[in-house]
Amino acid sequence: xxxxxxxxxxxxxxxxxxxxxxxxxxxxxxxxxxxxxxxxxxxxxxxxxxxxxxxxxxxxxxxxxxxxxxxxxxxxxxxxxxxxxxxxxxxxxxxxxxxxxxxxxxxxxxxxxxxxxxxxxxxxxxxxxxxxxxxxxxxxxxxxxxxxxxxxxxxxxxxxxxxxxxxxxxxxxxxxxxxxxxxxxxxxxxxxxxxxxxxxxxxxxxxxxxxxxxxxxxxxxxxxxxxxxxxxxxxxxxxxxxxxxxxxxxxxxxxxxxxxxxxxxxxxxxxxxxxxxxxxxxxxxxxxxxxxxxxxxxxxxxxxxxxxxxxxxxxxxxxxxxxxxxxxxxxxxxxxxxxxxxxxxxxxxxxxxxxxxxxxxxxxxxxxxxxxxxxxxxxxxxxxxxxxxxxxxxxxxxxxxxxxxxxxxxxxxxxxxxxxxxxxxxxxxxxxxxxxxxxxxxxxxxxxxxxxxxxxxxxxxxxxxxxxxxxxxxxxxxxxxxxxxxxxxxxxxxxxxxxxxxxxxxxxxxxxxxxxxxxxxxxxxxxxxxxxxxxxxxxxxxxxxxxxxxxxxxxxxxxxxxxxxxxxxxxxxxxxxxxxxxxxxxxxxxxxxxxxxxxxxxx
Amino acid sequence: xxxxxxxxxxxxxxxxxxxxxxxxxxxxxxxxxxxxxxxxxxxxxxxxxxxxxxxxxxxxxxxxxxxxxxxxxxxxxxxxxxxxxxxxxxxxxxxxxxxxxxxxxxxxxxxxxxxxxxxxxxxxxxxxxxxxxxxxxxxxxxxxxxxxxxxxxxxxxxxxxxxxxxxxxxxxxxxxxxxxxxxxxxxxxxxxxxxxxxxxxxxxxxxxx
Numbered sequence: 001x002x003x004x005x006x007x008x009x010x011x012x013x014x015x016x017x018x019x020x021x022x023x024x025x026x027x028x029x030x031x032x033x034x035x036x037x038x039x040x041x042x043x044x045x046x047x048x049x050x051x052x053x054x055x056x057x058x059x060x061x062x063x064x065x066x067x068x069x070x071x072x073x074x075x076x077x078x079x080x081x082x083x084x085x086x087x088x089x090x091x092x093x094x095x096x097x098x099x100x101x102x103x104x105x106x107x108x109x110x111x112x113x114x115x116x117x118x119x120x121x122x123x124x125x126x127x128x129x130x131x132x133x134x135x136x137x138x139x140x141x142x143x144x145x146x147x148x149x150x151x152x153x154x155x156x157x158x159x160x161x162x163x164x165x166x167x168x169x170x171x172x173x174x175x176x177x178x179x180x181x182x183x184x185x186x187x188x189x190x191x192x193x194x195x196x197x198x199x200x201x202x203x204x205x206x207x208x209x210x211x212x213x214x215x216x217x218x219x220x221x222x223x224x225x226x227x228x229x230x231x232x233x234x235x236x237x238x239x240x241x242x243x244x245x246x247x248x249x250x251x252x253x254x255x256x257x258x259x260x261x262x263x264x265x266x267x268x269x270x271x272x273x274x275x276x277x278x279x280x281x282x283x284x285x286x287x288x289x290x291x292x293x294x295x296x297x298x299x300x301x302x303x304x305x306x307x308x309x310x311x312x313x314x315x316x317x318x319x320x321x322x323x324x325x326x327x328x329x330x331x332x333x334x335x336x337x338x339x340x341x342x343x344x345x346x347x348x349x350x351x352x353x354x355x356x357x358x359x360x361x362x363x364x365x366x367x368x369x370x371x372x373x374x375x376x377x378x379x380x381x382x383x384x385x386x387x388x389x390x391x392x393x394x395x396x397x398x399x400x401x402x403x404x405x406x407x408x409x410x411x412x413x414x415x416x417x418x419x420x421x422x423x424x425x426x427x428x429x430x431x432x433x434x435x436x437x438x439x440x441x442x443x444x445x446x447x448x449x450x451x452x453x454x455x456x457x458x459x460x461x462x463x464x465x466x467x468x469x470x471x472x473x474x475x476x477x478x479x480x481x482x483x484x485x486x487x488x489x490x491x492x493x494x495x496x497x498x499x500x501x502x503x504x505x506x507x508x509x510x511x512x513x514x515x516x517x518x519x520x521x522x523x524x525x526x527x528x529x530x531x532x533x534x535x536x537x538x539x540x541x542x543x544x545x546x547x548x549x550x551x552x553x554x555x556x557x558x559x560x561x562x563x564x565x566x567x568x569x570x571x572x573x574x575x576x577x578x579x580x581x582x583x584x585x586x587x588x589x590x591x592x593x594x595x596x597x598x599x600x601x602x603x
Numbered sequence: 604x605x606x607x608x609x610x611x612x613x614x615x616x617x618x619x620x621x622x623x624x625x626x627x628x629x630x631x632x633x634x635x636x637x638x639x640x641x642x643x644x645x646x647x648x649x650x651x652x653x654x655x656x657x658x659x660x661x662x663x664x665x666x667x668x669x670x671x672x673x674x675x676x677x678x679x680x681x682x683x684x685x686x687x688x689x690x691x692x693x694x695x696x697x698x699x700x701x702x703x704x705x706x707x708x709x710x711x712x713x714x715x716x717x718x719x720x721x722x723x724x725x726x727x728x729x730x731x732x733x734x735x736x737x738x739x740x741x742x743x744x745x746x747x748x749x750x751x752x753x754x755x756x757x758x759x760x761x762x763x764x765x766x767x768x769x770x771x772x773x774x775x776x777x778x779x780x781x782x783x784x785x786x787x788x789x790x791x792x793x794x795x796x797x798x799x800x801x802x803x804x805x806x807x808x809x810x811x812x
Contacts (some may be wrong), residue, residue, distance in 0.1 A: 106609030386661075386688045390617045393688075393710035400713035404630035412630075419626060426619050466688070469616075469661050 004209070009033045015176040015223065024079040027121070028219055031071035035212050037064035039205040046128035046201050051114040054131050055107035062109060066099040068208065069149060072179065075215070076156050079170065083156030091152050094145030106136035110194050120200065128201050139194050146187040147355065153179045171218055178214040182207040249332075250348040254283045255340045258299055270329075270350045272322035283346070288320045303342065308334040319348065328355050362446065365569055370443045372566040373495045377440055383467030387433045393427035398423045436463065440491050446573065450485035450597040451493065453521055453529050460497040461519065468517070473505050478520040486529050487597035488574050495577070496567045500533045500590045503564065507537030507588065528576070528593045536587040545580050567592075609724050610634045610654035614644050614670070615686070616662050619776060620709070624657065624686075624716075631717045641665035641673075650679055653731055655704065655723035657716075660687035660694060668694065671701050680730040682723035740804040741791045751785040754778060758794065759801045 011031030016025035041061030048054040073088045112134040120130045135494040157176025160168050190506050192198040211479045244251050244262075250270040253262035263278040266271035271278065271286055287295045309332070319329045328351045336343040377384065402419045405412040436459060443543040461468075461475060501517065508515040520533040540548060547553050554561030563569075564578075576594035583589055611633050615621045621637045628635045634654075638644040642664055644656075656674075660667040671683055682704035685695070695706045704723040707716060747755065750771075757767040764782070768775045791797045 073663040382689060389688045389709050390620055393618070394619040394623035397620070397627040397713070401623070401630040404627070404713070408630075415626065415630075422619065422622060426623075429619070468663070469663060474663070516714035 002037070004037045004213075006033065008212060009036065010351070012216075012219060024075055025219065027071045027078060028076040028215060030067060031075055031215070032212050034064040034067040034071060035205070035208045038208070041587070042203065042205050046203075048117065048129050051117050051131065051133070054117055055114045058110060058131075059102055059108035062099055062102045065093050069095045069145075072183075072211075073149065074153060076153055076176070076179070079175070079219075080156045080160045082159035083152055087145060087148055087152035087155060091145055091148040094141055094148060098142035098145055101136075101141055102139040105138045107133075108143055109136055109139050110190075112136045113398060118199070122201075130199060130201050135194050135196060139191075143191055146183060150180055150183050150187075153183070174214050175218050178211050182211045207357055247347070248349075250350070251346070252283065252286075252346040253336070253480050254344045254346055255297075256303060256343070258283050258296065261343065266441065267348070270321075270327070270348060271319065275599065277322075286319050288318050288326050291318070299344075302333065302344070308332070319350075324332055327352050362573070365573060366446055367443070367496075368562075369495065369566055369570055372499075372562060373440055373491070376495060376498050376502070376563070377437065380464060380467055380498070383464055383470070384433065384437060386461060386466035388430055391430040391433075394426040395423050395430070398426070440494065442491075444491075446489045446492065448487050448489060451488050451490055453483060453486050453493075453531060453594065454479045456490060456493050457497060457519055457521060457531060460494045460501065463494075464498060464501055467502075467504065471505050471509070471515070473508065473515045473517050475501075475517045475519070478518060480520075480522045483521060483523055483529050484596040486574075486594040489570075491572045493574070493594075496570055496592060497531065497533075499563045499567050500578075500592065504533050504535035504537065504588075504590070507540075524593060526593075528595050531592045531594075532589050533592075534583060534587065534589045536583075539582045539586060540580055540588045542582065545582070548580060549578070606654075608634050609727065610636050610652060610793055611657060611720055611724075612636050612638065612644060612654060612681075613657045614638045614641060614646070614662070614667075615657075615659040616640060617659075620659075624760065627716070628720065631713070633720065634716075641667070641670040644670065645673065648679075648681075650681075653724075653775055654719060655682045655684060655727055657684050657686050657720065661696075663687075668697060668701075671698065671703065675701060680727065680734065682726045682730075684716075684719045684723050686716070700793075737804065740789075740800050744804055746788050747785055751781050751788070754781045755785055755789075755797075755801060758782070759791060759798050 009029045012025040012032070013029040013487055016022055016029060038061060041057060041064060044059065045057045048057055070092055073091050076086075077083050077088055098109055106112040107114055111131060114131040114133040116132045117129040118132050119127050121127050123133055153176055157172040157180070160176065161172040186204045189198070190204060193200060244264045245266075247264065248266060249262045250267035251262070252260050252267055255261050260278050260281050260283055263275050265275075267273075267278060268275055273281070283299070284292045317329050317331060318326045318559045320326055330349045330351050332347045333346045334347075336345050398419045402416055405415050405419075457477065457479060461477070465475075497519075501519070504517050507516070508517070515537065516536045518532075520532045520534065522530055522532075524530050544553075549564050551565045552561045568578045571592055572593070574594055576592065578590065580588055580590050611628050613621055613624050613628070613635060614637075615624070616639050618639065621639065625635045625637050636647075638647070641658075641662055658667045658670060666671070667685060667687070674681060674683075683698075683702075684705045684707060685698050685703050686707045686709060687694075688709045698706055704726060705719040707719060744752070746754075753771060754767060757770060762770065764775050764778045768778045771778070786792070786794075788799060789797055789800060791800065
């Protein structure tokens with residue numbers, strides 16, 4: 001029995017050495033070893049021949065017994081993770097007090113003196129020594145301690161049982177039950193022997209051995225369960241790894257120091273680093289150098305207020321590849337609190353392709369807008385020629401007048417100054433028309449600048465003025481003052497205005513009544529700026545109010561029906577909207593609402 | 604009236620152009636008045652003042668062609684030189700049919716414009732002279748008695764005194780008396796001159812009742 005106890009004890013010592021936090025294994029080791037040593041003392045006592053030798057052996061047997069009991073108390077405390085501490089302390093201190101009294105009073109704690117040894121024949125004919133003498137009254141201390149021990153184990157078992165899991169039930173019943181039973185039986189038996197009620201040797205070891213077996217069984221279960229758990233964990237980890245690897249996004253796990261602790265295959269592809277290089281690399285290495293310092297700050301701010309969120313959908317977010325190339329990305333962050341510190345799970349998508357497609361779409365829109373602009377200007381060619389012709393006429397007349405004044409005798413120099421001023425002004429006027437025309441005809445990428453929408457309106461109307469005059473359209477403007485600037489492409493917005501105004505004129509072409517077109521600008525309640533072009537034509541059938549913006553829908557004999565479609569796409573690319581309504585009295589209004597510029601200065 | 608200096612009226616909605624043309628014409632020694640719309644011109648125009656009109660076609664409000672029509676209705680003789688940025692054939696034909704003096708396109712060369720204006724001013728002067736003559740004849744005619752007028756009509760028709768006397772049922776002597784009187788009143792000495800004057804005044808063409 002002692003040998004079996006030793007074996008079990010050593011096994012758990014090894015387990016404990018591997019897992020220093022598992023005190024139950026260490027305590028089981030001391031428990032099993034002290035049980036084995038105590039068993040050996042018990043055997044020696046029974047074979048003792050002299051009363052003095054018996055007393056001494058019994059006295060020393062209390063040392064392993066005390067260790068055994070202390071081990072039981074703390075084993076239960078740690079293994080059950082239950083029990084009242086004061087009961088545990090009471091049981092332990094009474095036992096240690098008993099150990100002290102064991103050496104201080106009588107021959108040992110059990111006996112006051114051992115006068116003789118009485119041989120008793122056990123079952124199987126084995127003859128053992130049983131002491132004869134007066135009992136030591138201090139043994140009561142040890143027995144009260146045993147009562148506290150029982151109380152402590154019962155209390156701990158009940159607490160454990162109440163946790164409700166089947167494992168807790170089994171552990172409480174098996175370990176707690178066997179402990180209580182064993183301590184009660186063995187304690188009662190020993191007490192009876194001590195007080196001389198029973199004339200038998202104190203054979204405690206078999207009971208203790210049963211307890212050791214029960215505990216060993218239970219701990220063994222734990223070891224098996226741990227092994228199963230480990231296997232389960234491995235399966236789970238494999239599954240998790242498969243998931244992490246198959247996700248189309250790059251996944252990084254970053255610890256609180258900003259070091260990468262996990263990266264998937266996609267992360268290798270996106271960043272161009274090998275996984276081994278990524279692991280334990282500061283995450284800032286994946287940020288473009290110009291943003292690195294600010295990123296560390298962001299990371300710390302995030303750690304303080306960690307919430308799952310998406311980044312890079314609004315603002316542009318860039319990552320840096322190993323080769324130094326910058327790629328646009330979108331990132332999602334999720335905090336992952338663990339025992340080893342708080343980690344952040346970063347999932348990244350390389351949006352280079354998407355940005356390319358967006359860019360290509362924008363370029364196509366620009367191209368289409370340009371074609372439409374050229375077509376519009378073609379329609380306006382007459383008007384534009386007139387706009388050039390007027391200043392040219394003024395220049396020629398002024399210059400020839402000057403020649404004539406100089407030919408007078410005497411020459412009239414007095415007129416020259418104002419003539420030259422007018423020539424210069426008219427040349428500038430012609431130059432401005434050409435400049436505007438060139439700018440409208442040029443094919444270039446959309447450029448956003450803060451614009452005063454009233455300027456855009458006035459410039460567009462200047463270009464189209466002669467055409468309006470020719471078509472007998474009376475144009476008036478109602479431009480709100482001090483409007484906030486909009487952010488936009490001057491050429492494209494002018495194109496929209498030209499198109500919308502020309503559409504308004506077309507709508508009035510076959511009407512004999514007063515052809516009146518009003519261009520109005522105002523700030524809207526939504527914090528935007530609206531340009532409205534109000535015509536006095538026939539209006540738009542309500543079913544067509546939306547249809548006129550569809551491609552190839554036209555009411556005119558010439559024209560593709562793309563003008564308003566392109567206008568709407570331009571306005572929408574500016575973050576605004578373009579729509580039509582019918583006026584209460586007559587005609588229709590085209591509304592163009594544009595968001596105001598929110599950037600500071602030129603961008 | 605006709606003794607005042609002729610004025611060139613310039614109507615164009617573009618102030619720069621108006622100013623340029625005005626200077627050019629002034630440098631050529633012409634009297635210029637400028638207007639930015641047809642309405643403004645009509646408001647200030649004195650039919651009796653001699654001159655000519657330099658008119659743009661495309662104007663806000665009343666157009667150049669509409670102004671030409673309006674002046675025609677008023678019986679104005681003012682010659683019009685059209686000066687336009689983009690004159691199409693249809694418009695220029697319209698303008699010429701209604702008696703435009705010239706049709707020029709911008710930008711216009713000074714010589715061309717000034718020549719056209721001088722021509723128009725000459726036309727205006729001739730028209731006004733003719734008008735003055737007509738007025739004088741009309742005045743003379745108005746001074747004739749009913750009988751003298753009847754005799755005048757017979758003379759213009761080429762009748763001899765005897766035939767006239769028979770026609771009017773009176774003596775040849777009486778006809779001769781009337782004839783001398785009306786010659787004096789009309790301020791002519793020979794019959795041929797009288798006939799030419801009467802014809803210009805449309806006397807012969809008035810149907811007899």
